Amino acid sequence: MKRRKLVLAAMIAAMAVPSLSAMAYDGDILTITADSDGDPFSWDTSTDKLAAMIEDKFGIDFQQSETNYYNNDFTVTQLAAVDGTLPDVFCADILYYTQEITQFIPEELVAEIPEELLDKYPLTKQLLENDAVSQVVKSMYDGYYFLPKPDSADPNIYKAERKGIFIRKDWLENVGMEMPTTWEDLYNVAHAFTYDDPDGNGVKDTYGLTGDGMGTLRYFFSSTGVSNRYWGKDEDGNWSYGALDDKNIEPLEWLRKMYEDGSIDPDFGASTWETGLQKFSSNTFGMCVRNADADWINGVAVKYYGAANPDCNPFDRIDVIPALAEAEGETPRMDGYVSCMVATMFSGEIDEEKMDRFLAYYEYLLSDEGKMLRMGLEGEDWQKNDDGTISLIRDENGNASVLATKYPCIPVTHWPSWGFEMSADPDIEFFDEYDAETKALNKTACDIRNQDPVYPEVGPLLLDDTTVTDAQAFNISSEYWTIITGTEPVADMFADMKERALSSGYADATEVVQEKAEELGW
Template sequence: MSKKKAQSMTVASVLTLAMITGCSSNNDTSSSPSAASTSTAAATKQPTATLKLAVLETYPGVTLDNKTTHYIEEKTNTKLDITVIPSGDLENKLQVMLASGDKPDIIQLSTDTLEMKLTKSNVLLPLNTYFDKAPNLKKFGDGGLWDIMKHNDNNVYTIPIRGSAIDNIPIYRKDWLDKVGLKVPTTLDEYYAVADAFTNKDPDGNGKKDTYALSAYTAGGNVDLSSMDMVFSAFGTLPGNWILQDGKLVPGAVAPGALDALKFLNKMYKEKMIDPEFITDNAARFKDKVIKGTVGAPVYRYFLMDTSNINNYYTPLKQNNPNAEFVEGGILKGPKQNGIGYRMLTQRGWLKTAITKDSKNIDAAIRVLDFLASDEGNMYENYGEKGKDYTLDNNIVKQLIKDEEIKAAGIGQLKLAFNFMYNHTSQRFQELYKFAHTIGYRNPADGLVIDDNSKATELGQFTSQQFTKMILNEGPIDDLFKDFVTEFYKRGGTDYTKAMNDAYLAKTKK
């Protein structure tokens, strides 16, 4: 096994097991023989194949010459020649490599735009044509995932890195609710009463008026308003998602209900129920305010209720105030309708793996991905070797090695056909995980791929800027919203909406 690193001026983010979450069967399958063992047995009958990989660098500065890589090589009868690329340079470097005469066998990409470009250029292998040889890979898409990944030609070209579909739900400071004598709200009117009490009835008992129901934070120069989604949902929309109306997709930002949601938030802001620093705080500051008791009723991480302290939310909360306690909430009923739920991450994934069509070792590449998609391979990639790296206590994974040792062993380093697992979390977290997925809003446009998706980012930024302006506005916002809708469509919203609807109709007709 050899490892090379693409040169870059970009400092990549460290993506560790403790920082990225995902879905799980919550079963120990580390010793499962089944398809993985069958695949391994078949592999040993073949000559060792050398595969070239160009993949995301997950552990900067950490060698891939480690026991996990060797374990994969042994199980699949391969030698892996791996080039890792920092996240900021992934797609640019990848396109340079593909343009050369020395194409990798297995690649990773992060955007639908590049995926579409590569499929149209006939660079990627249709993976579904090999599912009969790869039972684990085929099973990986159970539950409709492969339908989401299909292109208009009915082929699947990439494998998404699977993770949690929803991390943020309404959460409420239970100790504050108890103090002000209120219950978890189920309607928008009840939420307003909670927000008012959290702002005006000194729920933390410090004698100061320094608490709020809501806040938000800036990301990429724009305000991320997703922490306020319980309000948008109650009015039947979610900015940044698509709403299906009369068989057509409508952008959530301009859908009916968006104006009423903004009026409600504008009223909350005027009544000082929203932290005024939401326009300047970053994500870290927002998290700190939730943990330290400034904000008590946002849509945010249910990790705050996990005693196993995934992603380090619960322990800081308790260290700051041992009596602090959050409780989950559901979908709020609005004045005219039931809410629609909370935004879910795309099932197409934040990172995708593909095999190049011109690979001379397609069978070996399929073998590697099929093994990693198996119960055995996925358990090893998540937790390592049972008995040495982890053990089980009442079916809960207990880590036996430290975080740095996890990295050195390469556990979680090669996320090729990967399903994040939560076997190491508390029973409470696993219950919350299941609950969260029952109140998520499934975007009807999820899985649609169009030639040019660049307008999505531009329109999203424009929406954030204008929505923030309307929440802060001192006067009526009806005319502001009307002007926003007009400008939204002028800035490319018309063509973008048409492209998405064309793609939706093409996919739903099949």
């Protein structure tokens, strides 16, 4: 298969990670059009000190692409790729829109990153070699076509998915119960929160579980030892889709019991995370399903619960259930972290010089020095203390810098990771409020999740085969909610759903996955 590949003019020697004090920069400034993975950035070196520093040290004039593809409909990106009008560098949701792999690579719409060029950038090469999705794609297309953006540049912090159930620990104390660790515990706590007056006001006005809907709650089904949301294989090498495994029946039975009990939000099946957090923050529901890494823990505490309840320290009231076990005494389990969902790709039209210049900058962002750019500039926005810790610099009113306002180019520092390694680091004052409390709760949650993750297989998500992709039209989350709210026995309804899923495409998809897995050595 022919693929677009940049041809280097000369052999490239390995080099050390550059520092700001000694950059190999020839003085020519290259304009690189780029798409951020958030709100569009702007670039004005006359008013933005961070942009001026990057341009001076790396010789790059970043310009936001005319269309912010990451925040736009995927068809816009797809049309731009076909028309050859993608920006030089763009962000791609490769596991949500797998066409960015299965179409863009074989049709040469994106550039391959030559391995001889990667030899020049050891941190970048190491990131690719340690990234599961990168390695699967390499096995399929014989090359690297994107730079991964993991949640954390440090893979040891979040070994499992960053999901959680926020819970009112003060309510737990009021009803005399411990933190739930199993599905049975979860049911019992939800019941108590609904019927045992956990807020002590003498009125039946509280409930158990709300949150982000079935899509997120399904991550907790990993308590069974099977990844619910992904394909997997058994010890004999037989492949199947996790959501169709009979082991899912038990969690569904507990959720059915919760629904019949009236202790789960009756709108949970169609709930959004915003709605769930509003209900939780209004002191109506005692548990809420949502992401629960350090960033989200702090966000829930400050922007949601704290904002709605300004007269309390939110950490006096909230805790996190990071995973569940099948039975008492067993280890709670969560899906293992499956690598990047978001990646940085290069337009098929980019030239060698621009790719090289961008990779030099990307390599710097991966370094200990470079990763600090996402916190602004040393001496202006943060400082290193004598004990090696990092503190935010505050004004006379105690306010830290608002980086998005002070540095409109700040998204260009975010490409190598989501920065969760920074927000979890106890030696870095990352959050303006409740920094220590956030780090402590996050560590406790990670210690539980990281014990024994259920690692899924991601290869089938990237197969360029309509038999596999079309099978995903069967809405598992909706089917699960129908079972939970149904009246027939859960096992019978699950068997019926499974039969319909297999006949609608999953049986044929399983055959294709099995064949491709054997062919590619998965």
